[in-house]
Amino acid sequence: MLNKKDVAPPSLLNKLVSLTTIRDIELFEFSLLKTLAELLSINQISMYKLDQTNATCWLSTYSIDLIQDDSKRQLSESQEIYTSEITIPEEIKSAQLWMETTRKPYIHYQGDRYLVVYPILAANKIEEMLTFELPHPLTEGEMLIISSLLSITHNFRSLLDESQKDKLTGLLNRQTFEVNIKKISALTVGPDVGQDHDGNILNRRRPKVETEKFCLAIIDIDDFKSINDRFGHIMGDEVLLLLSYVMKQNFRARDLLFRFGGEEFVVIFRAPDKEEAYKALERFRNRIQEYHFPQIETVTISMGATLINELNYLASEIIGRADQALYHAKQNGKNQLHFYENLLENGYVFDKKETSTTDFF
Incomplete structure (x- = not known):
C-alpha cells in the first residue's frame, strides 16, 4: 500500500x-x-x-x-x-x-x-x-x-x-538535422526565442542569458569509392564505423554528430571562437590521418566548416556555407580543413543564400 x-x-x-x-x-x-x-x-x-x-x-x-x-x-x-x-x-x-x-x-x-x-x-x-x-x-x-x-x-x-540514429554508426541521422538546427538557433539568436516539443521556434521571452556560439563542419572521407572498389563494401563499412568511433572519442557528449549517408558526416559543436573551432577540427583530422585502419592503413578526410550565429541559423544557409568550404578542400588537394569565413574574406567563395548543389532535405 x-x-x-x-x-x-x-x-x-x-x-x-x-x-x-x-x-x-x-x-x-x-x-x-x-x-x-x-x-x-x-x-x-x-x-x-x-x-x-x-x-x-x-x-x-x-x-x-x-x-x-x-x-x-x-x-x-x-x-x-x-x-x-x-x-x-x-x-x-x-x-x-x-x-x-x-x-x-x-x-x-x-x-x-x-x-x-x-x-x-x-x-x-x-x-x-x-x-x-x-x-x-x-x-x-x-x-x-x-x-x-x-x-x-x-x-x-x-x-x-x-x-x-543511423543504423550502421549509431550517430544521429540526417532526418534529425533540421530539428537540431532549430534547437541550436534558439541558443544563438538570443532570449526572445523558444521552442516547442517538436523543435519549432517560438517567440516567447525568456530570462536574458548569454547566447552560445557553435560551429558546423561537413566531413567527407577522401577517395571512399576507391576504398570500396579495392577492399569491398564490408571494409568500407568498417571504415565508416571506425571513423564514427573516433568522432565520438574526439568530440564531447553534448556535441551533435550526424551521418548524412554514404561517406559524409556532420558535426555541430560549441566553440567560443573560430580559432578554437579550428583547433578542435584539426585535431580530429590529424587523428583520422594517424589512425590505423585494418588492411587500408591510412584514411584521410576533407572538411568544410562555418560558424553559426544570429545572422546565419537557417539549415539551408549553414549547410550551404560549409559545403562551399568542403568543395574548396576537395578541389585543392583533399585532407584539408577550410572555413567558409576565411574563404569569403580571401575571395575564394561568394556570399549567396543557397549555394550548395547538394540535396540535403
Missing part, C-alpha cells in the same frame, strides 16, 4: 502519457527530471551524462528554486532546467563504480540526508546517472516509482534512438 509520501498509480500513468508524447531526446530527458521531482516531492534532481572519456560530463539540473549564475545556461522554456559541463565529482565516480560492480542503485547516508544515485543504461553500460537527496530512506513505493519510470522510459528512449 502506498503511504502519503508515495504517488497514486493514476498520477504516475498521467506522467507517463505526458512523457511519451515528446519526440526530442533532450527535452525528453529534461521532462524526465521534472516528472521524477514532482512524483518524489523533491526540490532538486540532476542527471550526469557521461562523456566518452569518463573524465567530464554534462550536468543537467531541475530545481524549483535554482538561481542562475554565469556558469550555467538555460536550455528549455522552463526556468528551472539548466545544464553545464563539469569534471565528474569523486563521489559520483564512486557511485558509478559501485553500480557497475553491484548492478544496484547507490544510496549513501550523509548526516541528515540520503544521497541517491540511479544508473541509466544503454547497451548494458552506464550512460547517465540520476542523483537526488531525500531526508528519509527510500520507501518501497518510491523505489517502485523510480524503477518503473526508468524501465518504461528506457524502452521509449530506445525507440526514439532507433528512429533518430
